[in-house]
Amino acid sequence: MKPTRKAYRASLLHSLGDPTEVGIEASYEYISDGLLLIEDGKIAAQGEAAALLPTLPEGTPVEHFERGLITPGFIDTHIHLPQTGMIGAYGEQLLDWLNTYTFPCERQFENKAHADDVAARFLAELLRNGTTTALVFGSVHPQSVDALFEAAQRLDLRLIAGKVMMDRNAPGYLTDTAESSYAQSKALIERWHGKGRLHYAVTPRFAPTSTPEQLAMAGRLLAEHDGLYLQTHLSENAKEIEWVKALFPERQGYLDVYDHYHLLGERSVFAHGVHLCEEECARLADTGSAIAFCPTSNLFLGSGLFNLPMAERHKVKVGLGTDVGGGTSFSILQTLNEAYKVMQLQGARLNPFKSLYLATLGGARALSLDRQIGSLEVGKEADFLVLDLAATPLLDYRLQQCKDIAETLFVLMTLGDDRVVRHTFAMGQKVHSR
Template sequence: MSNNNKKVICGNILDFVDDPTIAGERAYRYFEKGAMLIEHGKVVKLGYEQDILNGLHSDVKVIRHDAKLIMPGMIDTHIHLPQTEMVGAYGEQLLSWLTEYAFPTEKKFADEEYASHVSNIFLDELLRNGTTTALVFGTVHPQSVNAFFKASQKRNLRMIAGKVMMDRNCPEDLSDCAQSSYDESKALIEKWHNVDRLSYAVTPRFAPTSSPAQLQKCSQLLKEYPDAYLHTHLSENKDECEWVGSLFPDAPDYLGVYEQAELVRKRSVFAHSIHLSERELCCLSDNNAAISHCSTSNLFLGSGLFDLKACEKHNINVGMGTDVGAGTSFSMLQTGNEAYKIQQLQGEKFSAFKGLYLATLGGARALDLEGTIGNFNLGCEADFIVIDFAATDFLEFRLQHAHTLHEKLFAIMMLGDDRCIEHTYIMGNCIYQRDANSPFAAPLSPSLTEA
């Protein structure tokens, strides 16, 4: 019987089975000289190399990444496709930044050919940084989402995206209306949701740019398609929060606007969520909604410091998001770097284990995809990355002085970036290779093929 659909990946393997804050050292699995057996793009066996390879049929392909770190692909729970070209725009806070930079850039996505061009750049950059799944904002134009999903489908990626819905407090040529936003979103859901590895997110930009009527249309879509996502912003900036209060005087707070529209639910992901009250924290927890912690953009725009401990206390699922373009890097390693600093400023610890958990299994839990992506449990899709501890001369030097696993991982989280990602695999197939001239496949050792 042919084993063409099987392959074994060898290297030092790390993944997470729980939150390190809850489970401590039991939260992660680490196999030095480990191996993972993949069949039809899914994990069928995980363990030590000597155990996996022993008795394996000789025609099973073995791919070796000796002395490298193999981890699940990173999961970015909040990022903007159209803001790719304006990363690092100078000098504004949230509301003026939207007017000065974001809105003018998004107007270009009325052209589907342009949206396709940027989608390809965007996805290639994600893969180069080891991100294999993302929850993505398009623009108000349906063609932006069509272009993105086409490019994702071509790469066989698990991606979630949606058309922005906004019918007020925005430029006229970026505005829809409650009914048209419903109609266009519904058509996109019918076309793309649950096709291959793609999912749809109903995407009101944030409360100030949606009328109560439009938020009700969002709710209608989610009732019609209950496994779709809700993706929006929440409590990013204090001026924004005050604005929401003036626009929705009958709501108890910012989250209450979404709650009144029945949008706080499982598979609802709220980006930022910095300035939350106790009531809002309880509401998120009670309704199994999730938060995307966007550390880099929160610092870049001066928005505030995310209270991770409060979310842990309330058992709220949290993932990490780069929030490109207010975020300044596609790298989830660099996003973890900034998350560490945010906790330091509040007198709290943030370990490399916590950071890498949030970037993998934590993200999967936030997206209600545990058991599908996020770790190497049996049956999970084999999206994973290979991290090079010697990506730069200095990193190699620094890691010579790191003695424990955590010390090495923390140095990678602080000092690492896209250069550390040597390979990115999608469903067991290498889709990105940092050095195309570097051989990474090796034949199975004869000593291990004897049945």
């Protein structure tokens, strides 16, 4: 087959490292008039347009985006497929919210046609908001994961998902057993894990809804299969933490429950971590585990403020999560808007280049995928966005006042939403256009 080749001209911006570790100036690359060359789904070259244009093979098509900014695709490290239909549900904190809204909504996924419909809507929303990779909770029903992976495979998306394991403290219509959750998860792993750009995540909902036997089965799955992910919730809400203490009095704390069942590791992602202590952060770092920072959800459900500076001190991997439907937007830009406020309330700052890192390369590192995605480095998979700097009249006017790319980036993250995303590309193919 002849190679597919196309070039895109616009400003280019991507992370090179964590600003907390390498410093602001060394953490990013910005090219005001850049060129991105894509060949066979990979980034073949990138740099100054003036230098690269004369080197392009004859006949290479070049698409030029005036007032455009090319960035890597956004990475969402925590989101729930079955909660798409209940986003923005009113007036509860975590545990009541689960019983009032979440569980009845998830029940509908026993119907495969419903799961197919929501999976298509879910992926369309992700792509419309510029998210090209996500770590996704299904429901307890295996068909929820089948529906999502089938839809993602058609678009050649890099996606990670898993069937929820939940054998107690939930309605009977949503519970499985330790044995059935193991068997169903194993079948899904064999069907989907490593197929194309898809990966499987072992998914106990959270410690209170799994018996010790089921958590042991989750650990068994991780031991039996290479490259699996583990996703669950951790220290989101004060009442939840007290509940965990009552259910597992023999353990030293919430994280120790998961640690005891061998669920920590390089591909383990724990959502929230709002109320962690120093020792728990140190243990997460020692095991290479990651936290999904979900500011929109934490504010909406009144859960608390994630201590990002403490996680940074311990060098814990941190990605960003929208946590739809506890979170109220699929937009990573809007999620960064809320993350900035969470830091402000703690007397800390969130530099725009740290925000860019969390949304892209930091998320890729949290998922152990930074060799494949997360930046515009040559050789990486061509998951990227074209952002429109004139997307709305106010944004257009405000950005014209900006002095540098740092200010431009911050304004995009405070005023921007899905309207800013002009095009979304996955493996070099356009999968969304505004």
